[in-house]
Amino acid sequence: MSSVHVSPLSTYLTIFTALMVLSAITVGAAFVDLGSLNPVVALAIAGLKATLVILYFMHVKYSSRLTKLTVVLSMFFVAILFAETLMDYATRGWLNYVPMGQ
Amino acid sequence: METPVYPAHNYLSNGHGLKSWLLTKDHKRIAILYLISISAFFFLGGLFAVGIRLELTTPQGDLFQPDTYNKFFTLHGVIMVFFFLIPSVPAVLGNFLIPPMIGAKDLAFPRINLLSWYIYVIGGIFTLFAIVAGGVDTGWTFYTPYSSASSSTNVAATALGVFIAGFSSILTGLNFIVTIHRMRAPGLHWFKLPLFVWAHYATSLIQVLGTPVVAITIVMVFAERAFGFGIFDPQRGGDPVLFQHLFWFYSHPAVYIMILPALGVISEIVSTFSRKRIFGYSFVAFSSLAIAVFGFIVWAHHMFVAGITVYAAMVFSFLSFSVAIPSAVKVFNWSATLHRGSLSFEAPMLYVYGFFGLFLIGGLTGLFLATLGTDIHLHDTYFVVAHFHYIMVGGAIMGYLGGIHFWWPKMIGRMYSEFWSRISAILVFVGFNLTFFPQFVLGYMGMPRRYHMYPDEFQVLNVLSSGGAAVLGLGYLLPVIYLVYSIKYGEVAGNNPWGASGLEWRTQSPPLTENFLEVPTDIPEAYEYTPKVIREAKLV
Numbered sequence: 001m002s003s004v005h006v007s008p009l010s011t012y013l014t015i016f017t018a019l020m021v022l023s024a025i026t027v028g029a030a031f032v033d034l035g036s037l038n039p040v041v042a043l044a045i046a047g048l049k050a051t052l053v054i055l056y057f058m059h060v061k062y063s064s065r066l067t068k069l070t071v072v073l074s075m076f077f078v079a080i081l082f083a084e085t086l087m088d089y090a091t092r093g094w095l096n097y098v099p100m101g102q
Numbered sequence: 103m104e105t106p107v108y109p110a111h112n113y114l115s116n117g118h119g120l121k122s123w124l125l126t127k128d129h130k131r132i133a134i135l136y137l138i139s140i141s142a143f144f145f146l147g148g149l150f151a152v153g154i155r156l157e158l159t160t161p162q163g164d165l166f167q168p169d170t171y172n173k174f175f176t177l178h179g180v181i182m183v184f185f186f187l188i189p190s191v192p193a194v195l196g197n198f199l200i201p202p203m204i205g206a207k208d209l210a211f212p213r214i215n216l217l218s219w220y221i222y223v224i225g226g227i228f229t230l231f232a233i234v235a236g237g238v239d240t241g242w243t244f245y246t247p248y249s250s251a252s253s254s255t256n257v258a259a260t261a262l263g264v265f266i267a268g269f270s271s272i273l274t275g276l277n278f279i280v281t282i283h284r285m286r287a288p289g290l291h292w293f294k295l296p297l298f299v300w301a302h303y304a305t306s307l308i309q310v311l312g313t314p315v316v317a318i319t320i321v322m323v324f325a326e327r328a329f330g331f332g333i334f335d336p337q338r339g340g341d342p343v344l345f346q347h348l349f350w351f352y353s354h355p356a357v358y359i360m361i362l363p364a365l366g367v368i369s370e371i372v373s374t375f376s377r378k379r380i381f382g383y384s385f386v387a388f389s390s391l392a393i394a395v396f397g398f399i400v401w402a403h404h405m406f407v408a409g410i411t412v413y414a415a416m417v418f419s420f421l422s423f424s425v426a427i428p429s430a431v432k433v434f435n436w437s438a439t440l441h442r443g444s445l446s447f448e449a450p451m452l453y454v455y456g457f458f459g460l461f462l463i464g465g466l467t468g469l470f471l472a473t474l475g476t477d478i479h480l481h482d483t484y485f486v487v488a489h490f491h492y493i494m495v496g497g498a499i500m501g502y503l504g505g506i507h508f509w510w511p512k513m514i515g516r517m518y519s520e521f522w523s524r525i526s527a528i529l530v531f532v533g534f535n536l537t538f539f540p541q542f543v544l545g546y547m548g549m550p551r552r553y554h555m556y557p558d559e560f561q562v563l564n565v566l567s568s569g570g571a572a573v574l575g576l577g578y579l580l581p582v583i584y585l586v587y588s589i590k591y592g593e594v595a596g597n598n599p600w601g602a603s604g605l606e607w608r609t610q611s612p613p614l615t616e617n618f619l620e621v622p623t624d625i626p627e628a629y630e631y632t633p634k635v636i637r638e639a640k641l642v
Contacts, residue, residue, distance in 0.1 A: 077398060088411055095412065
């Protein structure tokens with residue numbers, strides 16, 4: 001528990017390169033019209049980058065199970081924020097309001 | 103029985119002068135710093151309430167201009183929520199008591215603990231600056247687009263103050279979580295912990311998980327005002343309702359930051375003054391965690407009339423009822439603890455008896471507001487104002503005052519006047535009901551909140567409410583007098599004046615800076631009030 005994991009420099013450089021490549025892909029994807037999939041692709045790449053940062057730069061990959069559990073539970077609360085907010089936005093087109101007088 | 107002697111060496115006598123307080127790393131001294139600061143903010147927030155109630159004694163808006171009235175209720179809310187209620191029980195009682203309750207010498211991060219107080223003070227200074235500079239009129243909720251696009255008052259300074267104070271709350275929560283995980287005395291496993299500690303653990307989770315969301319939301323409002331980002335502006339693809347989603351994602355659980363620690367206080371006092379172990383200990387413990395989790399999934403019941411879809415509203419309405427279950431578990435279990443207990447009526451317990459009635463009414467009227475149909479009628483009326491004051495004042499402040507009276511002998515080492523403390527508890531209960539019960543009726547009859555004028559037929563109930571506020575104010579002023587008086591002239595309390603179980607009562611009163619001379623090893627069961635233990639430990 002008290003041992004500190006020291007990652008080799010090559011790991012950090014590899015992850016840094018991966019993050020740069022993913023950033024370039026994000027920029028590239030912005031020039032391609034994927035319709036409603038545009039934000040999905042952008043968020044998927046951002047999610048992947050965040051995962052790499054959390055696992056390697058924040059050392060969660062080498063941390064105790066309690067730390068891993070804490071990270072997963074935090075993500076669960078972020079998921080609640082997104083899912084329940086989207087519950088409102090995703091259903092906004094479901095009702096067809098008829099303006100008064102028509 | 104021997105006459106107790108005031109200990110010469112204790113945390114209060116360990117260092118003199120302002121510097122010894124401002125640079126202290128002792129959790130108990132930091133708790134006292136918080137006690138002084140939040141009390142100052144409480145009475146400042148109370149002054150704004152006095153202004154509101156004075157204005158509402160007559161139907162005409164004859165005391166303040168409408169804009170001034172808007173600033174009064176905004177500042178009352180901002181100060182009471184962010185600078186009194188949120189830090190109240192955790193930063194004062196939690197700070198003071200969690201280490202001795204778990205057999206530790208201090209919190210895990212003493213310097214971060216002191217830092218949290220400084221951050222709180224800096225946040226407070228920003229808000230005070232906003233007051234002096236002319237106030238703010240958005241309501242404590244900072245709703246967009248008014249706050250982001252229209253209000254010409256000091257929104258930025260106030261929002262920055264709240265943003266900064268949020269970090270104080272996060273640091274306190276972080277400190278408690280690490281302390282409770284890592285610093286318990288040997289043999290003190292989770293199910294021997296006092297329920298006060300469980301409640302603070304659940305509260306800390308909310309503080310750490312929720313506060314960053316409101317902080318970022320406030321930064322968005324700030325950015326919107328300063329740079330015109332358009333996040334909440336429909337003309338540029340933004341959405342003002344998004345602000346409400348993000349704001350209430352924190353601010354509904356924030357209600358549980360205010361009330362959960364008070365529920366922990368109630369468990370300790372009920373058990374002590376019933377001379378019984380809490381009925382269904384593990385249910386009460388897990389109900390704190392359940393309230394913390396459920397609190398995060400119900401926020402949009404604040405938004406039923408804000409334009410969210412009826413489908414989302416139905417789900418949020420259904421989910422909102424779920425919070426009633428763990429809350430009811432607590433109330434039923436406390437009642438079962440009282441049943442056939444050896445009850446007594448000292449001041450801390452009087453606050454608890456008052457709490458039961460007020461929390462029950464506050465909780466049950468919450469169900470009215472969770473119900474879609476009735477909420478459409480009651481939303482933004484005085485019914486809502488009455489409901490949340492029954493929870494936050496009737497619940498949280500009654501718990502806080504009960505806790506202050508219960509642990510004051512431990513904190514200061516001296517007793518206060520039992521007579522005056524009972525009078526104060528009764529005044530608070532009577533004054534509170536007289537203030538806020540008429541507001542349920544006013545709201546049901548259709549009086550909207552946040553207006554400084556009203557139709558003539560509402561005057562009698564409003565005058566009752568203002569009269570009640572005067573009684574309530576007296577009830578809050580009295581403890582300041584007799585508690586301060588007791589610091590010098592009170593009778594010496596002794597280590598355990600209530601005959602309570604729990605590790606904190608094994609220390610001297612006031613405790614040593616290190617709390618214990620040796621780490622306690624013979625850890626009792628929580629709330630062990632068996633006849634044998636009472637006899638042997640002389641818990642009489």
